[in-house]
Amino acid sequence: MSEQALDREVTFSAFFREKVLLGMAPKTYAKSLLTKTNAIFAAILAIGLPTMAYRFWKGMGAVSHLSQTNPWGIWVAFDIVCGVALAAGGYTVAAAVYLFGQKQFRPVLRPAILTGFLGYAFVVVGLMVDLGQPWRLPYQFFLTPGTTAVMYEVGWCVFLYLMVLALEFLPAALEWMGATKVRRYMGTLTIGIIVLGVTLSTLHQSSLGAFFLMSPGKLHPLWYSPFLPIFFFVSSIAAGIGMVIFESTVSHRAFRDQLDPTAHVDMGALQLGLAKGGAVVLFAYFFIRLQGLAGSGRWDLLLTGWGAWYALEMLGFVLLPSFLFAFAVRTQSAALARAAGIMTVLGVVLNRFNVSLIAFNWNVPDRYIPALGEIVISITIVTLGVLVFRWIVNRMPVLHEHPEWRGVH
Amino acid sequence: MNVNRRNLFKIAGAAGAATLAGRALSSAAPRGSARDAVGVLVDTTRCVGCRACEAACAEANRLAGPEKPGDETVFASRRKTSPTALTVVNKSAVKSPSGEDRYAKSQCMHCVTPACASGCVVKALEKTAAGPVVYHEDRCLGCRYCMIACPFGVPKYEYSKAAPLVKKCTFCAARQEKGLPPACADACPSGALTFGKRADLLEEARARIYQNPTKYIHEIYGENEAGGTSWLYITDVPFTSYGLPSDIAKKSYPEMADGALSAVPFVVTLWPPLLMGLYTFSKRRDDAAGAESGKEEGHE
Amino acid sequence: MHESDLLSPHATKAIEYLLAVSYLLLFIPFWRFVNGASPAQAFSLGWFHVPDNVHLHRGHSWARTFGGAVAVGLDDFAHKLIGPVDAVELPAVGTALRQGQKAFTVVADGQPFDVVSPVDGNVVAVNEVTRARPSDAVRDPYGTGWLLKVEPRWLTANLKNLVSGDAARRFLDAAAEALSGRMSPELGVVLQDGGTPVNGIAREIDPAHWAELVRKALRAE
Numbered sequence: 034m035s036e037q038a039l040d041r042e043v044t045f046s047a048f049f050r051e052k053v054l055l056g057m058a059p060k061t062y063a064k065s066l067l068t069k070t071n072a073i074f075a076a077i078l079a080i081g082l083p084t085m086a087y088r089f090w091k092g093m094g095a096v097s098h099l100s101q102t103n104p105w106g107i108w109v110a111f112d113i114v115c116g117v118a119l120a121a122g123g124y125t126v127a128a129a130v131y132l133f134g135q136k137q138f139r140p141v142l143r144p145a146i147l148t149g150f151l152g153y154a155f156v157v158v159g160l161m162v163d164l165g166q167p168w169r170l171p172y173q174f175f176l177t178p179g180t181t182a183v184m185y186e187v188g189w190c191v192f193l194y195l196m197v198l199a200l201e202f203l204p205a206a207l208e209w210m211g212a213t214k215v216r217r218y219m220g221t222l223t224i225g226i227i228v229l230g231v232t233l234s235t236l237h238q239s240s241l242g243a244f245f246l247m248s249p250g251k252l253h254p255l256w257y258s259p260f261l262p263i264f265f266f267v268s269s270i271a272a273g274i275g276m277v278i279f280e281s282t283v284s285h286r287a288f289r290d291q292l293d294p295t296a297h298v299d300m301g302a303l304q305l306g307l308a309k310g311g312a313v314v315l316f317a318y319f320f321i322r323l324q325g326l327a328g329s330g331r332w333d334l335l336l337t338g339w340g341a342w343y344a345l346e347m348l349g350f351v352l353l354p355s356f357l358f359a360f361a362v363r364t365q366s367a368a369l370a371r372a373a374g375i376m377t378v379l380g381v382v383l384n385r386f387n388v389s390l391i392a393f394n395w396n397v398p399d400r401y402i403p404a405l406g407e408i409v410i411s412i413t414i415v416t417l418g419v420l421v422f423r424w425i426v427n428r429m430p431v432l433h434e435h436p437e438w439r440g441v442h
Numbered sequence: 443m444n445v446n447r448r449n450l451f452k453i454a455g456a457a458g459a460a461t462l463a464g465r466a467l468s469s470a471a472p473r474g475s476a477r478d479a480v481g482v483l484v485d486t487t488r489c490v491g492c493r494a495c496e497a498a499c500a501e502a503n504r505l506a507g508p509e510k511p512g513d514e515t516v517f518a519s520r521r522k523t524s525p526t527a528l529t530v531v532n533k534s535a536v537k538s539p540s541g542e543d544r545y546a547k548s549q550c551m552h553c554v555t556p557a558c559a560s561g562c563v564v565k566a567l568e569k570t571a572a573g574p575v576v577y578h579e580d581r582c583l584g585c586r587y588c589m590i591a592c593p594f595g596v597p598k599y600e601y602s603k604a605a606p607l608v609k610k611c612t613f614c615a616a617r618q619e620k621g622l623p624p625a626c627a628d629a630c631p632s633g634a635l636t637f638g639k640r641a642d643l644l645e646e647a648r649a650r651i652y653q654n655p656t657k658y659i660h661e662i663y664g665e666n667e668a669g670g671t672s673w674l675y676i677t678d679v680p681f682t683s684y685g686l687p688s689d690i691a692k693k694s695y696p697e698m699a700d701g702a703l704s705a706v707p708f709v710v711t712l713w714p715p716l717l718m719g720l721y722t723f724s725k726r727r728d729d730a731a732g733a734e735s736g737k738e739e740g741h742e
Numbered sequence: 743m744h745e746s747d748l749l750s751p752h753a754t755k756a757i758e759y760l761l762a763v764s765y766l767l768l769f770i771p772f773w774r775f776v777n778g779a780s781p782a783q784a785f786s787l788g789w790f791h792v793p794d795n796v797h798l799h800r801g802h803s804w805a806r807t808f809g810g811a812v813a814v815g816l817d818d819f820a821h822k823l824i825g826p827v828d829a830v831e832l833p834a835v836g837t838a839l840r841q842g843q844k845a846f847t848v849v850a851d852g853q854p855f856d857v858v859s860p861v862d863g864n865v866v867a868v869n870e871v872t873r874a875r876p877s878d879a880v881r882d883p884y885g886t887g888w889l890l891k892v893e894p895r896w897l898t899a900n901l902k903n904l905v906s907g908d909a910a911r912r913f914l915d916a917a918a919e920a921l922s923g924r925m926s927p928e929l930g931v932v933l934q935d936g937g938t939p940v941n942g943i944a945r946e947i948d949p950a951h952w953a954e955l956v957r958k959a960l961r962a963e
Contacts, residue, residue: 094601101522101598104589132717134724165584165599165606173563177581183699184563184587186706224721232713236706243702247557247591250689262702299881301871312776320765327757359776365886367871 081413112159123149350380825942
């Protein structure tokens with residue numbers, strides 16, 4: 034082998050060891066993976082991955098309870114619809130930092146963008162699992178675009194936004210790889226990318242609600258509204274805030290060794306800042322939902338069983354977290370803000386489930402109950418997302434600034 | 443009609459070519475106002491429940507024959523269409539005022555402005571100018587949004603297949619290309635199914651009702667349902683007794699998504715200047731706070 | 743589709759308008775509630791800063807009014823002077839405080855430092871977050887680093903004995919100057935790259951007698 038080739042060999046394996054194996058010898062690295070948490074993850078994947086393979090081999094009918102009456106199940110309701118809503122932290126924090134000038138949220142910007150990027154990427158994975166012929170996904174872009182379809186707009190938006198998120202996260206990856214020249218060339222993120230990201234997010238977050246506009250007979254009147262797109266968009270902001278608070282809390286405990294102790298990040302103050310936004314957004318969201326109800330005029334339905342369920346969602350998971358956020362900010366209690374953040378996330382998940390699954394086909398006797406296979410696959414997709422998140426956070430400057438790129442953005 | 447493989451390819455080829463040609467037409471055609479669009483008038487007072495339509499449909503679409511042929515017990519429960527039964531005949535829960543059993547055929551309604559076609563992301567479902575809502579097997583990605591969108595619950599999915607497709611009545615578009623009526627209408631012995639131009643059929647339906655005011659219910663199901671459907675029903679027992687849904691809006695379903703879709707260009711146009719304005723404003727405010735905020739942050 | 747079968751269009755519209763107006767009316771108090779405890783807008787001033795709406799006591803405790811209550815804490819100067827804090831001993835809720843008398847104790851490097859209260863009143867709340875993580879208080883001493891909430895008794899009279907705004911800044915300037923006189927050759931040691939003081943100036947200046955230095959500053963002379 035020539036000297037140059039040998040050089041390249043050596044540097045590549047050194048790079049691999051340093052960057053991928055966290056500086057450990059392969060055997061040591063492998064041993065370091067034998068933890069209790071990883072055992073759980075391994076168990077999930079050991080059941081989940083074969084189930085996913087089975088789904089593709091034997092068809093959806095073999096693993097799911099999808100039926101002619103219930104064509105959409107938890108793969109759509111959770112992995113796709115909730116997945117998009119919960120990945121909204123990417124655009125909300127980016128907007129807060131770059132457009133609203135709220136630079137105190139910078140420490141959670143990269144984690145939020147990563148959560149967003151991985152969130153959307155795994156939404157696409159969920160889509161692959163749910164589609165009958167997923168290899169035909171590009172047809173909508175290049176073959177026979179159905180331009181009148183809401184899904185067409187969603188498809189393009191999600192595709193473009195995934196590119197935007199990749200671009201927004203790329204600096205972190207470049208810093209990790211030591212690709213100084215390219216990183217320098219990328220320079221600071223142009224505001225244009227941020228504006229594009231917020232615009233695209235507005236479009237597809239609201240369009241997920243638009244899916245159900247053509248179903249006034251199938252969606253219970255308490256949830257159906259011509260303003261569903263607006264409801265979905267506004268609640269996605271709240272979901273983003275809640276998720277960033279939740280994710281930052283978990284990351285700061287789970288990935289403590291990735292934090293820069295000299296960075297003086299007051300996470301409590303940061304989360305309280307987010308909580309203030311959350312309080313106001315949820316308060317406004319509660320009232321626009323009420324307006325939707327007023328517009329339908331169906332106050333009588335509040336007295337039904339469905340009305341109680343609606344009240345639970347609205348009062349327990351929209352108004353209550355709004356007040357909890359407000360109280361947390363007022364008393365400067367970061368712990369309360371975290372609790373409210375979790376409730377907000379659960380509230381948005383509940384809303385998405387109600388609109389796409391629970392209150393959908395509410396008057397049909399053949400109700401859908403997810404099959405074990407569907408649940409296993411959903412859990413597997415989330416697990417894969419968490420594992421990729423962990424892999425990246427443990428290596429790339431996400432929870433801390435890269436020492437060579439401190440202060441540069 | 444004997445449909446062997448060669449004929450099938452000929453028909454498929456012809457249909458494909460016609461659809462390609464028709465594609466330009468249908469996207470240009472004003473929504474739902476093609477005057478020559480076809481339809482079928484289902485007069486349930488004439489239906490005897492022989493299910494010849496089911497058999498003819500199965501044959502025309504190369505499917506296994508109808509369930510329990512000639513067996514009356516099939517009417518004991520209400521049936522729905524399925525991937526292998528594109529049309530079914532159901533018995534009414536109530537007898538006619540004259541004491542007779544009543545039956546009605548159920549299939550795709552071939553709406554004038556179909557929700558399924560407007561919602562299809564790859565135009566696999568497409569409304570043709572001639573009237574039928576056709577399905578292109580080679581485009582469908584299996585998102586099943588058509589099943590969500592269709593208020594009648596018509597499209598059915600082949601969940602058990604490795605390359606699944608949506609299955610529904612095609613209105614025998616291929617036969618119609620050749621100037622033939624749909625197989626079911628052709629096979630019907632009692633004259634319950636009348637094939638013709640929708641506009642003419644509406645007149646016919648009104649005429650029948652006008653001439654027999656005490657016999658028929660004074661309503662044509664499909665005249666305005668979902669903005670109008672190609673398959674029209676007149677009957678002397680409530681429509682719901684056959685399972686025809688009563689909660690269909692009397693307006694076009696695709697219109698319900700219009701608001702959201704037309705907002706897209708506005709968002710794309712207005713958001714960038716609004717957001718850039720926000721950015722400029724907050725930047726100016728930051729600059730005014732100036733070196734102070736710089737020092738505050740430590741590094742910026 | 744049910745298009746408000748039960749309510750006439752007029753009633754529906756009336757309710758919608760009513761709802762919108764109610765929302766606007768409710769939003770005002772909600773906004774004010776949420777903003778009641780906003781982190782102080784600090785002005786960086788030389789080494790130590792004090793925001794406009796904060797009143798300082800000679801003993802380097804501060805009071806900030808909000809609504810009918812008063813938040814109390816330790817000012818930026820004293821925090822930086824004392825350095826990393828091990829614990830804060832806070833009075834129980836209900837304790838009566840007197841202006842100029844001991845309010846709470848800050849423990850650093852095993853040494854307790856009493857801090858006097860800036861106002862008269864009763865303790866209505868203590869900051870559990872700061873009590874658990876006292877060293878966090880230095881990052882936002884006038885905001886999240888608050889220590890006590892007090893229901894004041896003679897607020898107007900108390901405020902006359904406190905300084906705020908420019909007067910407060912001059913007060914801290916003087917304190918800084920007094921310190922700088924003690925550390926001329928060591929100036930570089932106590933300042934970070936950005937020119938802001940390290941956390942724990944007293945220990946840097948006089949490692950042997952730093953506790954005495956702190957107590958003198960807090961003694962409100």
